[in-house]
Amino acid sequence: MITLSIAGDEYFYRGEWEGPDAAIRRVLTMLSDTITVTPDMGDPVYVIGHQVAEMLGARVISYEPPPEVPGRVY
Amino acid sequence: MSQVNIQRSIRWQLDNLTPAMVSTFCDIAELEPMTEDEFRDWWSDWTWDGLDYLLVARGESEEPMIEIDLREGSSLSGNYGHAGIPGSRGGSMPGGGHRQLGVGRGASDEEKKEAVAQRRKERDEEEAPQGAPSYGDYPKDQAQFAEWQKRTATMAEDIREKVLPYGVQAEALEQELTSAYEGLAQAWIQAYDQIESLDKSASGYDEAKAQILRQAEEVQQKTEQLVQRLNRAQEGGLAGTYIMGAGIESPATVTVGISHPEGRHHEASVRSTISMFEARALEQVPNVHIAPLPEGRARACCSGDIIEVRRDSPAFVIAHETGHAIEHQSARVATLAQMFLEKRTAGETAKPLGGGYAADEVAKPDKFPSPYCGKIYDRGSTEIVSMGLTYMSSNPAKFAKDDPEYFRFMVGVMRGL
Numbered sequence: 001m002i003t004l005s006i007a008g009d010e011y012f013y014r015g016e017w018e019g020p021d022a023a024i025r026r027v028l029t030m031l032s033d034t035i036t037v038t039p040d041m042g043d044p045v046y047v048i049g050h051q052v053a054e055m056l057g058a059r060v061i062s063y064e065p066p067p068e069v070p071g072r073v074y
Numbered sequence: 075m076s077q078v079n080i081q082r083s084i085r086w087q088l089d090n091l092t093p094a095m096v097s098t099f100c101d102i103a104e105l106e107p108m109t110e111d112e113f114r115d116w117w118s119d120w121t122w123d124g125l126d127y128l129l130v131a132r133g134e135s136e137e138p139m140i141e142i143d144l145r146e147g148s149s150l151s152g153n154y155g156h157a158g159i160p161g162s163r164g165g166s167m168p169g170g171g172h173r174q175l176g177v178g179r180g181a182s183d184e185e186k187k188e189a190v191a192q193r194r195k196e197r198d199e200e201e202a203p204q205g206a207p208s209y210g211d212y213p214k215d216q217a218q219f220a221e222w223q224k225r226t227a228t229m230a231e232d233i234r235e236k237v238l239p240y241g242v243q244a245e246a247l248e249q250e251l252t253s254a255y256e257g258l259a260q261a262w263i264q265a266y267d268q269i270e271s272l273d274k275s276a277s278g279y280d281e282a283k284a285q286i287l288r289q290a291e292e293v294q295q296k297t298e299q300l301v302q303r304l305n306r307a308q309e310g311g312l313a314g315t316y317i318m319g320a321g322i323e324s325p326a327t328v329t330v331g332i333s334h335p336e337g338r339h340h341e342a343s344v345r346s347t348i349s350m351f352e353a354r355a356l357e358q359v360p361n362v363h364i365a366p367l368p369e370g371r372a373r374a375c376c377s378g379d380i381i382e383v384r385r386d387s388p389a390f391v392i393a394h395e396t397g398h399a400i401e402h403q404s405a406r407v408a409t410l411a412q413m414f415l416e417k418r419t420a421g422e423t424a425k426p427l428g429g430g431y432a433a434d435e436v437a438k439p440d441k442f443p444s445p446y447c448g449k450i451y452d453r454g455s456t457e458i459v460s461m462g463l464t465y466m467s468s469n470p471a472k473f474a475k476d477d478p479e480y481f482r483f484m485v486g487v488m489r490g491l
Contacts (some may be wrong), residue, residue, distance in 0.1 A: 027259050030294060034301045037372075039394040039464055040446030040457075042430030044372050050429070055259035068432045072375040072382075073398045073455045 028052045039074065088114055212406045219413040226486035233317070233485050234478060240314040240471035244307035251304055254297045261293035314470035318350055322489070326351040329361045336385040337364035343392035344381075347463060348400075355490030360403045362396055378402055393467035397460030407487055411458040414483050415448065424450045443476045459487065 031052060037044040043065050068074075096113045100106065108116060213219040268286045272279055319325075328348040330341050344362045361379040374383040374391050376398035383395055401408045419438035427435045427445065439445030447461040462484040465473035474481045485491075 027255075027262055030258065030297070031255065034298070036388065037391075039374060039391055040444040040461060042373070042427060042435075044430070046430030051255075052259070055256050056263055065430055065432050066371060066373075068435065069371075069375065069377075072377050073451060073457075073460075074373050074375045 027055065212409060213413055214409065216413065216417060219410075219417060222410075222486070222491075223483070226489075226491040227482060229489065229491060230482035230485035231478075233321075234474045234481050236317050236320075237314040237470050237474045237481075240311050240317075240469075244304060244311045244469060245472055245475075247300070247304040247307050251297075251300050254300050258293055258297045261290045265290035308469060311469040311471050314474075315350075315467060318466055318470055318488075322350070322352055324353045325349040326353045326356050327359055329359055331361065331363035333363060334366045336366060337383075339385065340364050340383060340387070340392045343389040343467075344396050346389070347393040347396045347467060350463075350466065351400075351488045352490040355406070355488055356400065356404050357406060358403065360400055362399045376402070390464045390468040393463040394460045397463040398455070401455065401459045407459055408454070408456075410483075410487050411456045412454060414480075415456050415458050418442070418479075419448050422448075441477070442480065443473065447480070459484075462487075 028048065031048050035048055035051070037047075041047045046065060091110045091113060093110060096108055096110055099113070100108055105116075213222045265286050269283050272282055276282075326348050328345060330344055332338055332341060341364065344364065348360065348362075363380045365380050365382050367374060367382045367384050371382075372384075374381070374387055374395050376382070376395045379399045379402060381392070381395035381399055383392060401411055415438075418440045422438040422440065424436040424438050426433060427437050427449065436450050437445050438448040438450060440448050442448055442461075443465065444461065447457050449457045462473075462480060465481075466484060466488075470481070473484075
């Protein structure tokens with residue numbers, strides 16, 4: 001389980017990783033502070049996490065997106 | 075004078091009415107003469123400016139004491155056909171209520187509703203700014219929508235051409251940055267691989283490790299510099315947003331509610347977003363209530379007129395959620411958005427957005443700048459206005475280049491064309 005920081009708040013990446021853990025953490029920190037989270041990204045935790053995984057050749061074993069809240073628009 | 079004191083004053087005034095006061099009041103308010111009892115009954119639908127009249131009638135004030143800032147209740151509120159009270163809504167104008175609407179006290183609810191609707195239509199016609207659209211006439215089908223697009227194209231294209239020169243550099247930098255991120259990732263992988271292969275018991279281990287980390291740090295610093303250049307270029311792109319605001323005759327206003335102190339940071343963004351609309355583009359002054367995002371959720375969202383955002387959400391996210399609030403409160407904007415989505419995605423099948431979205435989040439991607447623009451909601455909401463405002467408030471030049479038709483549509487919506 002990896003903790004992802006977006007603009008100062010920490011979120012748990014709700015997925016499991018298989019790959020070079022230290023490198024993932026390093027790049028994740030950089031990206032989470034520099035990638036702009038846009039409304040069309042879906043769950044930004046997922047997006048940044050997966051972006052890092054793809055770059056590093058890491059494999060995402062599982063991921064569970066947060067459920068939509070009925071009546072909300074995003 | 076506080077609202078509570080004024081209300082106390084009203085009660086006191088009503089308990090101490092004299093025939094002379096009622097007579098003077100009716101003269102000033104141009105009402106038919108009433109008895110004191112009739113007056114009390116009439117006053118049960120009381121007004122703020124009515125209080126001023128009453129004070130003048132009593133000889134206690136020669137000038138109105140209260141600065142009236144009346145706002146009409148919306149067609150969606152229970153107070154339509156009434157004027158608002160300062161800081162809130164409700165009440166009715168002097169001479170308002172059933173008398174002004176021309177229905178008797180014994181009229182049925184149906185008759186009263188009909189009278190309100192008629193009065194609303196008359197007032198819309200009386201008060202519509204010159205050249206403004208009649209809200210009963212905005213496109214209701216695709217044929218009318220096609221006509222609307224043709225009619226708005228010239229002005230919208232004129233604005234598009236003014237905005238286009240900005241923001242192109244940012245686009246090139248974004249591509250460069252994508253490669254830089256990949257290089258950064260590789261640099262750290264190599265660094266850790268090299269460190270793993272070092273002999274930890276060797277004498278120069280610490281120095282060799284530090285050297286390897288320094289090399290990766292250098293790559294990271296270059297990437298960070300690129301991010302800074304991109305930020306500056308995007309600020310250049312933002313110059314286009316000023317052009318978006320230029321030439322607006324009467325900017326729309328908004329009533330902002332804030333339920334958490336941190337929401338104050340976002341008030342300016344809400345107001346700035348709304349001010350990109352001509353007042354005539356919206357049927358009413360919209361409400362936007364800023365609330366914090368519930369713990370554990372990373373995606374900003376909107377429910378009715380409440381936007382739930384993170385304390386550090388950037389301005390374009392606030393613009394996005396404000397777009398949902400506008401679409402929720404404006405039948406004109408909502409209908410135009412549905413028409414545009416329908417036109418652009420005709421014949422397409424909705425597909426799951428995938429990735430970080432829930433399984434039931436689907437979209438018809440068309441050739442929108444993002445597939446998310448074509449997201450389909452059960453209850454007819456769209457992402458059209460919200461995504462359009464996202465682009466308009468972040469990099470309108472890129473938007474104007476990437477999707478000219480969508481850009482022109484947004485101009486038509488925002489300018490009330």
